[in-house]
Amino acid sequence: MELKDILTLLVAAYAALLSTYVAVVQRQDKAPRVKVRTSYGFLTAGPQISDTHILMEAANIGEKPVTLSSVGLLLPDGSQFINSSNNSTHRLPCELTHGKNLTMWFDVKPLAVQLKQRGYSSVIKLSGRFSD
Structure with missing residues (x-):
């Protein structure tokens, strides 16, 4: 294999990797993405x-716009505690x-x-969950 063939192969491989990366990033931008953060705090009036x-x-x-329809806390057993109040x-x-x-x-x-x-009597881990 000559030097120009090796360089052509390297440039082609670089272009293929770059185009794959760009396609993945563009697909992520078009997909709905919601970040959920859970914390402790206080309300003030x-x-x-x-x-x-x-x-x-x-x-x-x-x-992309996302419509959220419900919110809840995921319990350790996989069930969900739904917030019925507004x-x-x-x-x-x-x-x-x-x-x-x-x-x-x-x-x-x-x-x-x-x-x-519900039978939980010690410290448990809760996770927040929103659904669409």
């Missing part, structure tokens, strides 16, 4: 601070366009009571 809440934020980080910055269903977000909150005390009724 003037100088008043609420009891502890679990705060869940869904942010649309993709280019404790959020927007009413569900809610369309999130690129860069928009929605925050939902659960009051910790009633949640702890309901989890205890």
Whole structure:
């Protein structure tokens, strides 16, 4: 194999890898992408601070609009605790366009009571879940 054949092969391989990378990135940009963040926090109303809440934020980080219809907490056994109250910055269903977000909150005390009724009596891991 001559040097020009090797260089041609290397350039062709580089072009194939680059075009594959660009195709993957473009496909990700067109797919719906929502980032969910769960944290503890407090609600404020003037100088008043609420009891502890679990705060869940869904942010649309993709280019395509996403409509969220429900929110819940995933329990360790795979079941889901659905928030039936409307404790959020927007009413569900809610369309999130690129860069928009929605925050939902659960009051910790009633949640702890309901989890205890379901048989959870120690520290457990909860994950936030939004669905469309």
